Amino acid sequence: MLSALLADQREYGGAAKATERHVQQKQQKWLAGNGGGGFNGVTSPATNTSQERLLSSKTTAALRGVLDQASGFTLEFWLRHRAPVGTADTPILNIGTVTGTGSTCGGTTSDLEVYRTGSKYAVAVSTGSLQCVVASGGAITDDAGPVHVVLTFGFYTTAQVMNVTLHINGGTPNGGTSQALLSIKYPATKKADGTYAPAFSTAWKSANYLHLMSSHRTAASGIAAFVPWTGDLYLAALYARALTAEEITANFKALWPNNAPSVADVAFTVNEDGEAGDHYDTPEYYLSAVPFADLAVLTLPAYDFEADAAANNVTAVYNASNPVIAYYVAAAPLAGTLYDSAGAAIVASLSTPPAALPSGAVRYRPAANESSAGGAAYAAFTFYAVDGAGARSAGTATATLYVRAKNDPPAAAAAAFSVPASSAAAADTVFCVNGTDPDAGDAVTHAVLRSAPARGRLFAVEAAGGGGAQQATAMELAVNASFGSAQLCAAYLYTGAAVGAGATAEDGFAFAVVDRDGAASAAQRAAVTVYGDAATV
Structure with missing residues (x-):
């Protein structure tokens, strides 16, 4: 891609110097689908107002000064057309503000317009004193693939004539089309070497801005039939000279510049x-x-x-x-x-x-x-x-x-206790389990029996009269029964074979603790060691 005055997809503006190329895109909605990383196929909506367009933040004053020293200029687009709304002419690019009833610049304050008229491209160029020359050509197909469109504005110094040529998809050398649209006498200024340069500073207005997809017509303009150009725009570039046929073909083959993600x-x-x-x-x-x-x-x-x-x-x-x-x-x-x-x-x-x-x-x-x-x-x-x-x-x-936040299950602490074999006489061995809850403000409220002991039985407990120590009740605990609503305690009764003095037997059961919201912990084993005592001898 050749170096262009205005080829930055994110900063389309109306000035020439780097310090002047500041652009504001009035509506980020143009880029909403792609996050603003470039044109990325910016799509014009079915309805448009003065607030829905891409507008340069600087006037074209600096641009005119650069073009005054050039032998013409080139506008380059990669775009895709969509079916228009209605039959009105629809502007693709505009320098100035249209206030008349048509899309052309005759009798208006516009300097340059590239627009669609029916199924053709049209260009209107101001020659100063509100005089405008219009021509159309090419062929537009809706809802097809992207099209490479180039307009060259070549100024011939001896005859002081501006020739406008339309090139589509690389122009004739590449199998596309090239069509002469205009050949007009153009205001010129004589340079020191005796040649002439186009007098854009005379023909164009210093206060105009550059617009894309809209010519800034508003309801206040009294134009009820205004419709924007409908399509997808991938690239808009302006060169301070007329590109050659070979350069146009090269740009077509190079495609549009890579868009950043x-x-x-x-x-x-x-x-x-x-x-x-x-x-x-x-x-x-x-x-x-x-x-x-x-x-x-x-x-x-x-x-x-x-x-x-x-x-x-x-x-x-x-x-x-x-x-x-x-x-x-x-x-x-x-x-x-x-x-x-x-x-x-x-x-x-x-x-x-x-x-x-x-x-x-x-x-x-x-x-x-x-x-x-x-x-x-x-x-x-x-x-x-x-x-x-x-x-x-x-x-x-x-x-x-x-x-x-989610209710985390509590954690049951490992438990182990010893009982004398003489507990076979009565369920008088009371034990307590424990657990913690990781959630702030939550706590363990009770325990649940997950598996019964193999050599004994478990019973619920209650406080002795007057709020004394816990003592066994006659209610035996079955698997999945809750116990210990106050202190996570139960009573164990050994029912296994006799254990001699100095000998031991092992038993155990599994339990879980439960928090206030009903979440139960993973099962934890409670180890029971039964030891022989004098009462069993």
Whole structure:
């Protein structure tokens, strides 16, 4: 692609010097689908107003000064036409503000217009004193692939004539079309060497701006039939000379400049412990950290136009050979751990240059048993993308992380106690189990028997009269029965074979503890050692 005055897809403006090429795109909605990384096939809507257009932030005063020293200029577009709304002429590019009833610049304040009239291209050029010359040509096909459209404005110094030629898809040398549209006498100024240059500073107005897809007509203009150009714009460029046929063909073959990928801010919500779902019906799952494979997958939003050529109907024109875009984390979250799709922890900071991720899918593990407080964000990280041609997205995007609080199951503590073999006489051996709950403000409320002892029986207990010590009741505990609503206690009765003095027998059972919300812990074993005593001799 040749060097152009105005070829930056993100900064389409009306000035020549680098310091003057500042542009504001009045409506970011033009780029909403692609994050603002370039034209990326900016689509004109079915309705348009003065607020819905791309407008240069500088006037064309500096541009006129550059063109005054040139032998003409060139406008180049890559675009795709869509069926127009109605039959009115629709402007693609305009310098100035149309206030008349048509799309041309005759009798208006416009200097230059490139527009669609019916199924043809049209150009209108001001020669000063509100005089305008109009011509049309070429052929437009709606809803087809992108088209390369070039208009050359060549000034011949001896005859002081401006020739305007339309070139489509590389022009005649490349099998496209080239068509002469205008040959007009144009205002000129005599230079020191005796030749003449076009007098744009005389013919064009210094206060005009450059517009895309609209000629800035408003309801206040009294033009009820105004319709914008409808189509997709991939490139708009202006050169300070008339390109040659060979250069036009080369530009056609080079296609439009690579668009940088775009990224967008995003918010993710994961459950406590980083899961997408939960395993609270199997509390044993939480005895160790949630496995990497069960962490929620977070897909970073990024878009690369050239890598999506088929979806954009540009496969026949653009060789979509760009590799898949690479993702980079610029700054890792300050809380929790971010992982790439291969399971490696991502460490990125000002002192640690980021490395390309295997894909745009990451996973996140918050700190154990932590969650967002009061709906506030828990953590955040920033990321960017680079396409296969090495173009980086403008700036970084922020991924905000929210952690949804979940009721974690409590944990039962290991238990072991000893009873004399003489307990076979009565269930008078009272024991208590214990457990903890990781959730702030929560607590264990009772226990549940998960498996019965093999050599004994368990009974519920109650406080002795007057709130004294716990004592056994006649209610035997069955598997899955609750016990110990006050102090997690029960009574054990040994029913096994006799145990001689100095000898021991082993027994045990399994239990779980339950919190206020009904979540039960994983089963824990309580070991019971039965020892022989004098009462059994």
